[in-house]
Amino acid sequence: MSRPPFPRATPDTDAGTQLRLLRRQAKLSQLQLALISGISQRHLSCIETGRAKASPGTLHNLLSALDVPLEHCNSLFLAAGYAPRYEATPLAAPSMDAIRDAISHVLKANNPAPAIVLGSHWEVLAANASTQVLFDLVGLAPDAAQGLNLLTTLLQPGGLGDYLLNAEEIRNLAWQRAAREALGNPTLATLLESLPVPQGSTAPANDLPPLVLTRINSRQGELDFMSTFTTFGMPQDITVTSLRIEHLIPANPHTWQVMTAAYEQSL
Incomplete structure (x- = not known):
């Protein structure tokens, strides 16, 4: 079964909004994602609505739980105000x-x-x-x-x-x-x-x-x-x-x- 394309970061789409879209795309409730990623449902709700900012570690855990491709993870880190986390290292390095x-x-x-x-x-x-x-x-x-x-x-x-x-x-x-x-x-x-x-x-x-x-x-x-x-x-x-x-x-x-x-x- 094909998976729809991941929503791309835009200037008008903050990290919390993108996380909410990704969670819904994965057909997970806030409670389910919170349990998988190890954070509280309340904190996740605050992140999605922009009332709280996810730390790099929390953002990493959420994106890993959602199985988001690493290339797209970088766009989420940028949207959250962080530097891109994942590199594409040449295989010959x-x-x-x-x-x-x-x-x-x-x-x-x-x-x-x-x-x-x-x-x-x-x-x-x-x-x-x-x-x-x-x-x-x-x-x-x-x-x-x-x-x-x-x-x-x-x-x-x-x-x-x-x-x-x-x-x-x-x-x-x-x-x-x-x-x-x-x-x-x-x-x-x-x-x-x-x-x-x-x-x-x-x-x-x-x-x-x-x-x-x-x-x-x-x-x-x-x-x-x-x-x-x-x-x-x-x-x-x-x-x-x-x-x-x-x-x-x-x-x-x-x-x-x-x-x-x-x-x-x-x-």
């Missing part, structure tokens, strides 16, 4: 060493199944060795993952989407997810505007499978994968929030056998 090490560990551990790291605009930031193995199996060029945007290659003709046996289904799901994310991401919204809109999907079968598989046409026949995502828990940085690792887990013995043999041959 020394302070992100532990993040990069964790990503590398997860990517390597996923072999012989493919895994890629995606940024907030669906750009591929890193990939494990099995990703290139899969690209080789479908006939894509070496180092095809470098500089790749997953959304673009799925939706544009001539990309990875052309190798999917259920391309219509996957393209529609990718478009829907990206459209939801674009509600609060202007750069992604601009990218979507430049891409072809997928054709409407066919009506689902009466007996729905547990999940949608990514079905790839390869030189070794059909390869079926389940898609899962890994994200960082409790992020305090905008860059870390945007990172997600997509794992393509083989969905049957044939796919496992093909990926394992091809991966071992590539070593």
Whole structure:
């Protein structure tokens, strides 16, 4: 279910008013939000009506309880008269060493199944060795993952989407997810505007499978994968929030056998 865009800060919208809008959008009462965030309902009421000013710590707790994206949290801090709290640290920065090490560990551990790291605009930031193995199996060029945007290659003709046996289904799901994310991401919204809109999907079968598989046409026949995502828990940085690792887990013995043999041959 898509979430409506978060209300943006304007000169006429103070922090308390925005908090009230966010709380109502989350379908929480003042009492419920007060209990979750650990403040009194009376204090929350005063903050929302402008009779009291939230401290930075209280504002942080309220925004965390409401699961507000960090980029928008910064606008709330500005509206409350504070400096922006959250930074977007480059992934290559020394302070992100532990993040990069964790990503590398997860990517390597996923072999012989493919895994890629995606940024907030669906750009591929890193990939494990099995990703290139899969690209080789479908006939894509070496180092095809470098500089790749997953959304673009799925939706544009001539990309990875052309190798999917259920391309219509996957393209529609990718478009829907990206459209939801674009509600609060202007750069992604601009990218979507430049891409072809997928054709409407066919009506689902009466007996729905547990999940949608990514079905790839390869030189070794059909390869079926389940898609899962890994994200960082409790992020305090905008860059870390945007990172997600997509794992393509083989969905049957044939796919496992093909990926394992091809991966071992590539070593």
